[in-house]
């Protein structure tokens with residue numbers, strides 16, 4: 001028996017430690033500290049490219065950091081341990097407090113202290129001559145009750161008094177706040193598993209069907225069932241951009257991006273829609289966000305015998321604010337060898353004094369596409385997924401640019417040039433061939449990258465957030481206080497009325513409140529005495545439990 | 557001169573007047589020290605034991621800091637008159653206050669004209685955040701002054717604002733530019749404004765906690781009848797009173813910060829498709845929130861009331877400044893709006 005009791009006692013001791021205020025504080029501060037490293041080191045969740053870069057830049061340090069989950073701080077074992085312990089502590093702390101609060105909500109205010117003079121805001125008034133003590137206290141009771149106080153009458157040592165308490169809402173607010181925190185954690189922790197987030201790049205004119213295979217990348221929650229995807233279609237009709245052209249301090253700064261789309265819910269008519277940076281489109285149980293955009297030059301590769309072996313609009317990833325963009329073309333079949341090309345696209349090409357090209361404006365004023373050609377193994381046959389945005393040149397031979405001595409291929413919209421080694425030709429198609437020769441503003445198609453999300457918990461999170469705020473406001477600003485009014489007959493026959501208060505928690509306005517009660521009470525006393533029966537009636541219902549103050553309007 | 561130049565000029569004028577106000581407040585602090593010396597000499601003359609009597613009265617009020625809620629509340633009610641040495645306000649204090657109000661008016665004009673030139677709210681890049689944020693710090697100070705006499709914080713408030721505005725004008729200045737699409741949202745107006753307002757309260761809380769720590773040290777030294785250096789502290793409220801004031805200011809800041817966090821999440825959902833993604837700026841907003849939650853808890857934890865919780869208030873505001881000055885400029889993240 002003895003050791004078993006020991007274990008229970010030990011557990012109880014641990015539990016008491018865990019749910020103590022000191023531990024809660026410690027864990028809170030620990031949580032703040034533990035959150036810091038995630039802002040110093042790139043995180044896989046928010047900045048996967050940054051993590052790759054970090055590994056490249058710090059090849060020795062990065063694996064060590066990775067071992068301690070420094071790139072996944074917010075899902076790491078140690079970060080989770082801290083907040084889970086904190087929430088266990090929170091629950092262990094709040095449940096007994098809720099119980100106490102329920103009891104307090106039903107209890108009558110405690111007996112009036114013998115000496116009010118030692119309490120906050122103590123003040124005395126002399127009742128109008130002839131006022132009966134019982135009647136005076138009865139009127140104080142009415143006054144306090146109508147101000148939202150819970151009241152009880154006491155008659156001790158020859159002086160009648162009323163004891164009043166209000167502000168139970170303070171503790172209610174505090175408890176609601178803490179429970180809502182738990183609510184958020186639960187909803188985010190479990191509910192998040194029912195959603196998904198996917199990305200898809202669409203070039204102007206392309207259509208996407210909301211099915212699993214159509215996504216470029218797809219991150220389902222743990223409990224997500226892809227049969228619940230609603231297969232609507234989304235077409236990017238056009239992508240409108242507007243750059244600042246007048247303000248000399250901000251030339252070329254983006255002013256507006258608007259994706260004009262058509263959504264066709266299954267079995268329904270197409271509907272036009274719009275996706276903007278701060279204006280997602282909500283359809284088919286998903287929210288569609290505009291995350292990025294850029295150019296997708298249309299490129300055709302033709303073999304020496306004249307057949308097109310590649311023809312597509314290739315999204316190029318923007319590298320700077322003027323949309324110098326980088327892209328890759330892979331031609332696995334149809335030519336003498338596998339061909340890969342790394343291209344730069346400049347919407348408004350200019351030449352630096354060093355001879356290097358750059359883009360001086362993000363819109364299409366003087367577009368140019370440059371391509372470096374590689375031959376060899378594209379690495380597509382191993383079955384390992386490769387990114388469409390990068391070319392592995394380890395097993396390839398460079399044919400143009402760099403140290404090859406062969407000039408890089410440079411193309412304007414509509415131009416065609418020969419590939420080296422008589423491999424064939426490459427064409428940079430003009431998407432708007434009918435425009436005037438000097439108007440290239442529509443010569444290159446644009447792409448938009450969309451994030452498509454489904455998160456069934458958002459409304460819950462928002463509701464708990466509102467509860468948190470409401471709980472905070474009441475928990476911090478509703479004063480919880482006790483007020484006593486005591487009638488003390490004096491030896492000279494007058495009646496002295498004593499008032500005092502006690503704050504339960506922060507209550508800067510307590511003294512003013514007690515003074516206000518005293519003034520209002522005195523004003524309510526008739527200058528001619530009340531008949532005695534009034535006092536007796538008031539005394540009779542004193543034993544009845546009063547209405548809980550929680551439901552009555554607050555007074556400050 | 558166009559409106560933009562006018563905005564810049566009035567900002568520089570505001571800085572000059574803040575500087576003058578700072579000097580006036582500093583003179584007032586010196587006068588307070590002199591007044592304390594004079595009072596000590598007077599007591600010494602009448603009682604022949606000046607130091608001891610000052611020490612006794614100080615320790616009696618210091619005793620309140622650890623005592624029951626009851627004593628706390630009686631102390632908090634006597635907010636303005638529990639200084640150990642009475643001090644009738646000097647002319648330089650009045651001058652300092654008038655200059656602060658004047659500087660604030662110029663500052664307000666500079667900020668509003670910047671908004672007019674830009675044709676939007678004047679808080680969309682670092683320069684503008686700094687301008688509006690400091691405007692709100694002073695505004696919060698002036699509004700709180702109506703209820704509580706915090707004029708002794710004049711040096712702190714004008715000094716802080718001067719430094720921040722100086723950095724903003726020199727390092728953060730950018731010409732007016734149109735709002736990038738990412739910032740074209742009603743949430744820019746709400747979220748950033750409330751964050752700046754919260755910062756105003758946290759700044760004041762920081763100042764009060766700082767003086768509280770000085771005052772606590774003084775009270776402890778006096779209790780041991782050891783000499784005290786910053787004598788002007790005798791004319792300021794007791795450490796316990798300062799603690800209560802700091803708490804009240806900080807919880808208002810905390811509620812505004814809670815709202816900032818939530819409004820930011822709603823905006824993040826609209827702009828990036830997720831309400832929370834542990835972006836660097838989100839991380840720091842969260843860290844600040846947790847520190848102040850810790851501060852509130854510390855005040856209810858035995859052994860943490862008083863100086864220890866005051867340190868949390870200082871750390872909290874340091875994190876706020878870090879979040880604004882360092883995270884915005886040097887950390888990588890989605891919140892790339894410093895305009896630099």
Ligand code: HEM
Nearest residue numbers: 019020021024089090093173174177472475476849852856
């Ligand atoms: C996720 C963790 C927690 C957070 C963010 C948090 C936050 C807060 C906040 C903001 C307040 C002030 C709001 C109000 O009074 O309504 C508060 C008060 C309080 N919390 Fe927590 N809390 C956490 C965990 C805990 C735990 C674990 C305990 C118990 C051990 C606890 C006990 C209390 C108590 C007793 C108060 C009242 C303090 C006072 O009256 O000044 N909290 N908490």
